[in-house]
Each structure stands twice: as structure tokens, then as C-alpha cells.
Amino acid sequence: MKNHLKQEWALARARITAAVGRAGFGSLVLNDLIGMALLCLMTALLCVGAKGALELYAGIALSSAVLFLAVSMAGRLLGSDGHFIYSAMVLIAVGIALQVLLFNSDQSGLKQVQSLVVYGLIGLAGGTALIMGFRAGMKLPRKSVYLLLGGGSVLIYLILLIAGISAGGTRAWLLIGSFSFQPTELCKLAALVATALLVTDKALTPQKRLLGVLLTLLLHTVFLVAVNELGTLLILVAVSLILCFIYLPNTKQLLAVVLILALIAGLLVAGCWVCHRLTQGNEKDFPAILELGARIFEKLTIRVSNLLDPAGADRYNEGYQVYQVRRTLSTAKLFGSCTEQNVPVIDSDFIFIYLISRFGIVAAIGVTLITVVMAFEGSIAVLRRPVSGETAASLSFVLCLAVGSFISALSSLCLLPTVGVGYAFLSRGGTAAAINYMMLLFILYGMRRPLALPRKKQLKRGEDT
Amino acid sequence: MKYSVKKAALSVTALVLTGVLIISGTIHNSAAFSGLNPQLDTLGKAVVQDAKMASVVEGQICDRNYCPITVPGEAGEAADLVYDESFSYIVGYNSDIYGLSGLRSRYQHLLFDADDNGEGTGLVLTLETGLQEFCYGLIKGKEGSVTVLDPTTGEVLAMASSAGETAYRADLIDSEYETYAQLDSFFYDRATMAADPPGSTFKIVTSLAMLDNGLEELVYEDTGSYSINGITIYNYGKRIYGTLDLASALQRSSNAYFCEAGLRLGANKLEHAAEEFCIGDTLQLDFCTLYSGFEVSNTPELLAQTAFGQGRTTVSPLHLAMMIGAIQNDGTMMKPRMVLSTQRNGESTPYGKSTSIRAWRPRSERESIYTLQEMLGQCAESYGFGEGVIAKSGTAELANGKNHAYMVMGAEMGERQYAVCVSLRNIDSSSDTTRPICKQLLNYLKNYGGNL
Numbered sequence: 075m076k077n078h079l080k081q082e083w084a085l086a087r088a089r090i091t092a093a094v095g096r097a098g099f100g101s102l103v104l105n106d107l108i109g110m111a112l113l114c115l116m117t118a119l120l121c122v123g124a125k126g127a128l129e130l131y132a133g134i135a136l137s138s139a140v141l142f143l144a145v146s147m148a149g150r151l152l153g154s155d156g157h158f159i160y161s162a163m164v165l166i167a168v169g170i171a172l173q174v175l176l177f178n179s180d181q182s183g184l185k186q187v188q189s190l191v192v193y194g195l196i197g198l199a200g201g202t203a204l205i206m207g208f209r210a211g212m213k214l215p216r217k218s219v220y221l222l223l224g225g226g227s228v229l230i231y232l233i234l235l236i237a238g239i240s241a242g243g244t245r246a247w248l249l250i251g252s253f254s255f256q257p258t259e260l261c262k263l264a265a266l267v268a269t270a271l272l273v274t275d276k277a278l279t280p281q282k283r284l285l286g287v288l289l290t291l292l293l294h295t296v297f298l299v300a301v302n303e304l305g306t307l308l309i310l311v312a313v314s315l316i317l318c319f320i321y322l323p324n325t326k327q328l329l330a331v332v333l334i335l336a337l338i339a340g341l342l343v344a345g346c347w348v349c350h351r352l353t354q355g356n357e358k359d360f361p362a363i364l365e366l367g368a369r370i371f372e373k374l375t376i377r378v379s380n381l382l383d384p385a386g387a388d389r390y391n392e393g394y395q396v397y398q399v400r401r402t403l404s405t406a407k408l409f410g411s412c413t414e415q416n417v418p419v420i421d422s423d424f425i426f427i428y429l430i431s432r433f434g435i436v437a438a439i440g441v442t443l444i445t446v447v448m449a450f451e452g453s454i455a456v457l458r459r460p461v462s463g464e465t466a467a468s469l470s471f472v473l474c475l476a477v478g479s480f481i482s483a484l485s486s487l488c489l490l491p492t493v494g495v496g497y498a499f500l501s502r503g504g505t506a507a508a509i510n511y512m513m514l515l516f517i518l519y520g521m522r523r524p525l526a527l528p529r530k531k532q533l534k535r536g537e538d539t
Numbered sequence: 540m541k542y543s544v545k546k547a548a549l550s551v552t553a554l555v556l557t558g559v560l561i562i563s564g565t566i567h568n569s570a571a572f573s574g575l576n577p578q579l580d581t582l583g584k585a586v587v588q589d590a591k592m593a594s595v596v597e598g599q600i601c602d603r604n605y606c607p608i609t610v611p612g613e614a615g616e617a618a619d620l621v622y623d624e625s626f627s628y629i630v631g632y633n634s635d636i637y638g639l640s641g642l643r644s645r646y647q648h649l650l651f652d653a654d655d656n657g658e659g660t661g662l663v664l665t666l667e668t669g670l671q672e673f674c675y676g677l678i679k680g681k682e683g684s685v686t687v688l689d690p691t692t693g694e695v696l697a698m699a700s701s702a703g704e705t706a707y708r709a710d711l712i713d714s715e716y717e718t719y720a721q722l723d724s725f726f727y728d729r730a731t732m733a734a735d736p737p738g739s740t741f742k743i744v745t746s747l748a749m750l751d752n753g754l755e756e757l758v759y760e761d762t763g764s765y766s767i768n769g770i771t772i773y774n775y776g777k778r779i780y781g782t783l784d785l786a787s788a789l790q791r792s793s794n795a796y797f798c799e800a801g802l803r804l805g806a807n808k809l810e811h812a813a814e815e816f817c818i819g820d821t822l823q824l825d826f827c828t829l830y831s832g833f834e835v836s837n838t839p840e841l842l843a844q845t846a847f848g849q850g851r852t853t854v855s856p857l858h859l860a861m862m863i864g865a866i867q868n869d870g871t872m873m874k875p876r877m878v879l880s881t882q883r884n885g886e887s888t889p890y891g892k893s894t895s896i897r898a899w900r901p902r903s904e905r906e907s908i909y910t911l912q913e914m915l916g917q918c919a920e921s922y923g924f925g926e927g928v929i930a931k932s933g934t935a936e937l938a939n940g941k942n943h944a945y946m947v948m949g950a951e952m953g954e955r956q957y958a959v960c961v962s963l964r965n966i967d968s969s970s971d972t973t974r975p976i977c978k979q980l981l982n983y984l985k986n987y988g989g990n991l
Contacts, residue, residue, distance in 0.1 A: 316550050316553075319546050319549075319550060320542050320543065320546050320547045320550055321542050323543070325546075385578060400568075400579065400582060401582060401586050403568050403569045403570065403579060404569075404570045404579040404580070404582040404583035404585075404586055405570060405583045405586050405587060406569040406570060406571050407571050408571045430565065430569065434571070435565060435566065435569050435571045435572075438562075438565050439562050439565065439566075442558050442561050442562050442565070443558065443562075445558060446554065446555050446558035449551070449554045449555075449558075450551055450554070450555060453547070453550075453551050453554070454551070457542070457547050461541060461542055473554075476554055477554075477557075480554075480557045480558065480561060483561045483565075484560075484561060484564065487561070487564045487565060487568050488568070489564050489568075
């Protein structure tokens, strides 16, 4: 362990030397300062609508600068490609502005930015730990790693099922004192890492790799359905299938799996729909298992019917969000604030609608384009690196950020029947925000440029680390 | 180990396309691009109006003597109704949950249009609070309505409605909505929205058609029933009236006599008479839209039924009041109105004016109306209403064995004239039940009518 730490420190020193050597210390600081100043200016301009004094904007600028500096320096130290980090930082700036505007009194607005900075720094620290842990894990036998990731996830899920608390329709929260967090986000990371390692595991045949991915998905599906985290499940399924599609040669088998998955999901939802219809008003006479199924999918059933007929949604009960989203969109402008902004959980699940309501349609289109650029640049940069568990994990995180954001936007627009999925770097959710920064750091790590290291031979393209 | 570049490119392309899908969805589902989603465009207008309302003190509504009917609260809050039970159907509710109804809905563009002080425009109505309260008291706990018009101007002086035992309190709409919604047609204003067969009150129309077409001398032997094409029509209670002329047939409300009259008149003449009373028209008034229906043909059964007030004719109690008002006003039917003026920044501005819907004929050709007034005066006397009053009762029989009872009445008290319709719905007895109500109303008008 001691030797390992020494080796890591040597690597870090080498990267700092390389970074400074490439750009020159003066230009490094100057470039970062100019970039940060521009981002701070943009954040402050976006926050102009907040009812605050000059001190508020100064506080926001200073707090934002800390976050921008941390992300920027992390990118530089890791020697990562630039475009991905720029698009991520623009999203961070927009996210800060949205939260300030949402909590627009002097103190709570600034407090919000400060909490975002804290989440960001925690996430970056967690990202460092993740990289260290990943590197250490790579030295272990793969089977042990899979067992660790799977076993750890099951343990977290069991704790959730026993001691978890419900919020927003899901049982995905743990409360320790006054501090609450969402451990399923850690399970999501574990599932993505396990999938990335499986699809790049040279010791396994393609069939076994596919089987491994499916087993991982099955494990997380069971527990995520149990805690009603269907949004997270949707992200996992999408990212896993894309990873299999890119890294596994057996396309036909994958297609068959996709069809079977779709069929199972369709039958499950249809079955639960029937249960839901049957048990209405007659709940006592039905077996417990049917009642359980109906209860789990009850909200989903209602959301699907609201999605199919938004105008007929019950505006006073389950259809309240759909109704308010439609009201908000009905007064949306190309630029600037619209009349209605009464959507619930606007700071996380429906942040995309809030973005539209405060900055207009053009801003929403802009943010979507930035997310597309982030996904595109991130994917390309990672795919340029040699194939390994590390780059596959980085790619899975890029996809996770992008797919999650898109699901969040589509849910906000009532085009998908899911809730509880945040938009990367825009939503407020503490645990999700920290995890996003963890993934961001790991992506930067995965896309780093090859570097001549003092005590390690240069890796060849295609060689595993 | 390698990966497929093509597959990677496809995956990245799919991500980009998802972004395009989101952008398309945003554009389609927003009203920023007007016309793409008409439903949202309409919703958007309503949302803007809601937002406007939230920043304005609701305008005050007063009666014709400037007595407050509503008392405004803070900006964005609903004004309180002073007489909540008697005025609920007219003024309506203002709820964050259920929106607006009644005059509040119809005049939201004025009531929530802020003046220099941030207050909405006030409305001065033609109603008189004392008379309105009295009329409501007459039907409280029953299902029905009492409407009082000034037939010379069309001004609505009172229009009380009741849905039955449960009183409507628009102020409590948020907490009581579920209770109200479970009751049958609770939110229908029985004075304006109830459209049912007029019963024997329609005999006024048939009588006028007879007078205009030389059938005033018709004498008929009433045997208590009238058979036509295998259908037998009975008088109310199967009563036999013997030999009847028009005046006595109107007074006794003989169905058999008016069946014969209807067949002799024919569909065209009956339809023309109904048109003169605007039956079958849709009337746009300043406080509601008034619907009525009329359909007749030369089919003998339908013609006979229409002539005594059944058939396919439907009118509202307000329309019946307009009809008796037209007779009382010597043949000129005035358009009912409820808003006298608006109040903004302390200044009063007249709103609309009294207009006639239809002046039937030149004064020289109004002899038949004067004759009809005399006949209806005899009816009123037979009901015990005294002199200076014209009246006609009516009972519409329903398939479920229940009745809708009407009494239309025109009264002249000093310089003022009143056209009244009292309706009681879904009752077991006949139109006789409306008489005590009318007598009480006449007494009230006699004692207090001068103040209106």
C-alpha cells in the first residue's frame, strides 16, 4: 500500500511537471484566470434576475470561481482534452445561476451556491478516491472485483430496504442524523464500473461478457424496482446496452437480448396495469403479490396515462406536475421569463422546465446542444484512448451524464413517464451532484493524454493498464 | 482488444439525435412558436389572465342602489359575497382551484383590470339586493327560481335560483366543491340554464296566434281529452270543462281546446307566433347566453302537443319572464340586461343600454295584444292576484311522474312594471304551488316596489 501511494505521488508530480512544462507556468495561470473570469462573468450575468445586492453577485462569483478552478486544475493535472471540460463548466455555470434564481433571496441564493461548491469539492475528492480505488482494484483478480462491486451494491440495497426512507415516491434515501443521502447513486456507479470491466474483460468469451452484463443488470433491476428508482434503472439499461453494442462483437445476440428485455418489460408493465385495474376498489380480495405489483407500478401507470393524454390529467392529484408543466410551456417565450413557474421539485427533477421558464426556449436549446457537445467530445476523447476497463468506465460515465440529462429533459417535457432523474450539473440534488463531479473527474482521468512516466514503460495502443 | 468504430459512431449519432429530439419536443410543446400546438396556445392565454388576476384587487360588484354585493379583499384574493346564498349563482365563485364562474367569469376582463390604484373595475348591476334576498327566501330549500324583470327596460331586478335543500355558497367553493358536484345539476342556474317544455304558459303564444289569425271566436266542447291518430291527450287531472271559448279555455288551461286550436292554426302560423317571442333563438345577453328550442311540423300529434306547451319546445324561466313582459309592454320584447355601469378610478361609465329584441307590429295592429292582456288579467283574477296583474300558470309533466310548475306574471305597481316568472322543478303537485309564492311577491312589490 505504501509503495502504491509512493507510485501515485510520483505520477502526480510527473503530470504537474508536464502540465507546467507544456504551457509554461505563467500562461497556465493566465489561461485559467481568463477562463474563470469569463465563466464568473457569465454566471453573474445569468444571475441578474435574482433580487440581490452587489454582495450577492460577488459571493456567487467567488464561490463559483473556487469550483471552476478546482475542475480546471483537475483537468490540467490529468492532462485531459479541453472541449469536454469547457462544455461541462458552462453547464456548471448555468446550474449555479438557476439555483440562485430559484432561491432568490440574498442569503439562501448565496447559500445555495456555497452548498453546490461543497458538493462539487466533495465529488472531486470522491473522484480522486474513485480513481485510486479503481487503480488498486485493477491489481486484484477480476472475479474479486466483480464480487466486491456486486456484493457492495447488494449490501447498500438491503440497508435501503431495511432502513431507507421514502421521498418523492422512491425508497432511495438514507437518513443519518439530519444528513440525508441517496446511496443508489453509488450503486449506479458500481453497476457502470462492473459493466465497463465486463465488456472489456479479455479473459471472458463475448458470450460470457454479455451474460455477465445481463446478470449485473438483473441484480440492479430487482433492487431498483424494489426501491422504485425506475429512472436510474432506465439510465443503467441504456448505458449498458450502448457499451455492449460498442465493445462486444455479438450484435445479433445483443439484439435478441434487447428484444427479450423489451418483451419482459412490456409484459411486466401490462401485467401490473391489469393488476392495477383489477385491484381498484377490490383490494382485499386479491393475493398480496398482485397487490404489490399493482402498487409498485401504480404511479408508473398513472404517469403513462397522463403522458398519453396530458390535457386530461387530474390537475389536483397525480396529474399536477403534467398540468403545471403544460401551463409553464404554454407561456414560454423564445427569450426571457415566462408567466408560470409552479412545477413541483423544480430545483432537481424539473430543472429543465425551470430553465425554459427563466431563460426561454433558446436557452433550453442551447443547454441541450452543450450537453450534446459534452457527450460527443467526451465519447470521442475517451474512445481515442486504448481500450481498457478504465476507458470503458470513463465512456460509461460520459454516457451516464448524457443519457441522465436527456431523460431528465424528456421527463420535464412530459415525453417520458419518469421522475427523479436530475440534469447533469444543473439539478440541485446533493448526492447526485457529488456523484456527477466524481464521474467528471474519472472521465478526465480516462481521456488523459499518454505521458512518458519516469518509472513505468510507455503503454502501447490497445494494451490494457 | 478493439471496438467497432462504426458502432461507436452509431451510438454517438444516437446521442446527438436524442438531443435533437429534445429540442424538437421543446419547440413543439411550447407556445413560443404560436400555432404549432393550439391547445397550449389557448392554455397560455388562460395562464396569462390568471397571473394578471393574481396582482389585482378584484373589482367590487354593487346593486342598482350602490349597495355592495361583494367586498374586495387583498390583491389576488377573492372578494367576499355579502349575500352569499342569494347571489351565488349570479356572481359565481373565484377560486384558485376551480377558476371563475358567473359574472366573475364573464366580466373577468373588467373585474381584474387594474386601475391606477391596482383595483379592478367595479360593476353596478340592475339587481336590487332587498328584492333579490326576498325572492331567494321564497324558494330557499326548494328547487326552482324566481325572476323579476322591468319589461319596459329589460333590466333584471332579481333572479334567485335554488338547486334544492343544499344552499349554494360560492364563497365556500374550495371546501364544498365535492359535495356540490355530487348533487344533480347543482351548478345550473335554474333561471337561465334550465331549458324545459313551458307547459301551459305556451298557451299565451297559441292564443296570440289565434287572435292574429281570426280564430278568436273558436268555441269547442271540451270532454276532458283529445284523441288524435290513436293518441289521447288529457287535460290536467282529466278535468272536463264543457263548452269553452278562448278566454275561458285560457283561464281553465284546457289542453283539449288548444289541441284543436293548434290543428286549425297549422304549423306555419304557430311557428310564426313562436318566432315573435324569440322561441327557438339563441340570445346573447350581457350576463348569459339564453338557449331555447322550437320544432314543429304538420304532423298532427306534434302540432297538437306543441300548441298546449309540450312537444319539443324548450325555454328557460327567464325566457318565460321575457314573454309575459312583452305582452305587458304592449308587444315590445326588451333584451334582458344586468350591468348598468362600470366604476373605475371613482368614475362611473354607463355600460350598454336598454334595447328591444323585437317590436312586433305597429301600434295600430296591437289590438290582439290588448285582448290577450285582458284575457290574462282574467286568469290572474282567477288565481286571486287582484287587479292590475296579468298571469298564466303552467305545468310541464315529466316522464318520471314529476312536474315543473311555472307562473308567469305581469304587474303594474304605480309607475313601475314587473314581469315575473316563478318556477318550481321536480315537484309532485301542479302549478297551484306557485300561487302562494306569487302572492307574497306581489305583496312585497306593492309595499316596497316604489323603492326599486
